[in-house]
Amino acid sequence: MNPQPAQSEALRGGEQPVSAGQVLRIHGLSVSYPVYGQEPVKAIRDLDLGVRPGEILGLVGESGSGKTTLARAIMGLLARPGRIDGGAVNFDGRDMRALSEEALRAIRGRDIAMIIPNPRGELDPLLTVGRQIAAVARAHLNITRAKAEELALEMLRAVQIPDPKRRFNAYPHELSGGMAQRVVIAMSLVCSPKFIISDDATSGLDVTVQAQVLDLLRALVRDKRTAMMFITRDIGITAHFCDRVAVIYAGEIVELAPTGRFFENPMHPYSVMLLAAFAHNPKLREKWHKPLASLIRSQGKACEYATRCVHVEPQCNATHPELRELEPGHFVRCFVPVLRPA
Numbered sequence: 001m002n003p004q005p006a007q008s009e010a011l012r013g014g015e016q017p018v019s020a021g022q023v024l025r026i027h028g029l030s031v032s033y034p035v036y037g038q039e040p041v042k043a044i045r046d047l048d049l050g051v052r053p054g055e056i057l058g059l060v061g062e063s064g065s066g067k068t069t070l071a072r073a074i075m076g077l078l079a080r081p082g083r084i085d086g087g088a089v090n091f092d093g094r095d096m097r098a099l100s101e102e103a104l105r106a107i108r109g110r111d112i113a114m115i116i117p118n119p120r121g122e123l124d125p126l127l128t129v130g131r132q133i134a135a136v137a138r139a140h141l142n143i144t145r146a147k148a149e150e151l152a153l154e155m156l157r158a159v160q161i162p163d164p165k166r167r168f169n170a171y172p173h174e175l176s177g178g179m180a181q182r183v184v185i186a187m188s189l190v191c192s193p194k195f196i197i198s199d200d201a202t203s204g205l206d207v208t209v210q211a212q213v214l215d216l217l218r219a220l221v222r223d224k225r226t227a228m229m230f231i232t233r234d235i236g237i238t239a240h241f242c243d244r245v246a247v248i249y250a251g252e253i254v255e256l257a258p259t260g261r262f263f264e265n266p267m268h269p270y271s272v273m274l275l276a277a278f279a280h281n282p283k284l285r286e287k288w289h290k291p292l293a294s295l296i297r298s299q300g301k302a303c304e305y306a307t308r309c310v311h312v313e314p315q316c317n318a319t320h321p322e323l324r325e326l327e328p329g330h331f332v333r334c335f336v337p338v339l340r341p342a
C-alpha cells in the first residue's frame, strides 16, 4: 500500500471545520423534521464540516443526535418529512442541493457510496454476490459484463474474502455476517467512489470481525485516497480508526479535533462524559433520563447541552456558544471547556 499523505495533512493541525482541499464541504447546514402540533425537531443546526481525500472523519454521537440525518442530507436522500432549512453541501466542486434527482442518482453509488448495517438486508437473496457487485459496476461505469465481473472478482479479492472465485458464485445466505459485510464493502468500493459514508455499518459484527473489517476498510480507503465519514455511537472505535473526530450533540458539532489531540485532551464536557462511560455512573445517568429528542426543540438561545451538563454556569443558559478553536485544529463549543493543566 502507498504511504498516506492525507493523514499527515489532517494531523498537521490547524485544519478548519471546512476548508479548501476537502472533497466534501458542508456549510451552515440546517435540517428539521416538522412534527404535528409541536415545534419542529431541529435535527441538524448550522453545521460546518468537511472531509479531505484520504481522510477518515469519525462522527460520534448518541442515538438521536442527527448522524443519519446528516448522512442522508449529504446524499440528497432525506427521509420524510425532513427538510433542509438552509446551508450548502458541496461535493467535489458541485452544489449538491442544486442538482436534479437524476444527477444525484448518478453520483450516488459511483462518486459517493454509503455503507449501512445489516449487510444481508442490503444484498439481493436471489443473486450471487459476484453478479451483484458486477451489476453495481455496470450501472455506473460504461463497461461490458465480462469486464464488470472481472472487476467484481478483483473487489472480492481486495476485501480479502477467502476463496474469492468460489464465493463469487455464492448466494448471500451462504455467507457469514462478517463476509456479507465485506461483500457490501466490495460493492460500495467497486466504482472507486471519492467519498464513503459508513453509518453504524460495523456495529452488528462481533468485536474481532469488526476490527478486521475496519483494518481492511482503512487500508482500502488510504490506498485509493477516498474520503470517508465514519458514523458511530462508539467513541472508542474512533481512536484507532479515524484521523479526526467530530462529536455531534443535538445536531451541532460540539467538538472537532485530530484524533490524537481529542483523546489526549477532550475539552467539551459532553466528550469527557462519553469517554468516561457515563452510562455506568448512576449520578450522571439521572441527569440523562430524558431522551435527546425531547431536548432538541430549543430555540438556540442557550447551550444545547446545558440541561445535562455537570459544569453548567449561568452564561450557558443565556447564550448559545460558538465553536471556537482552542488549539490548532481543535474546536470546542463550550464556555467552560475542560482544560488540562499545562
Ligand SMILES: Nc1ncnc2c1ncn2[C@@H]1O[C@H](COP(=O)(O)OP(=O)(O)OP(=O)(O)O)[C@@H](O)[C@H]1O
Residues within 6 Å of the ligand: 033, 041, 043, 061, 062, 063, 064, 065, 066, 067, 068, 069, 070, 079, 080, 081, 082, 233, 292, 293, 296
Ligand atoms: N423521519 C423522521 N421523522 C421525524 N423525526 C425524525 C425522523 N428521522 C429522524 N428524526 C429525528 O431527528 C433526530 C435525529 O435523528 P437521527 O436518526 O439523525 O439520529 P442518529 O444520530 O442517526 O441516531 P441513531 O444513533 O439512533 O441512529 C432525532 O430527534 C429523531 O427523532
Ligand SMILES: [Mg+2]
Residues within 6 Å of the ligand: 067, 068, 069, 199, 200
Ligand atoms: Mg442513525
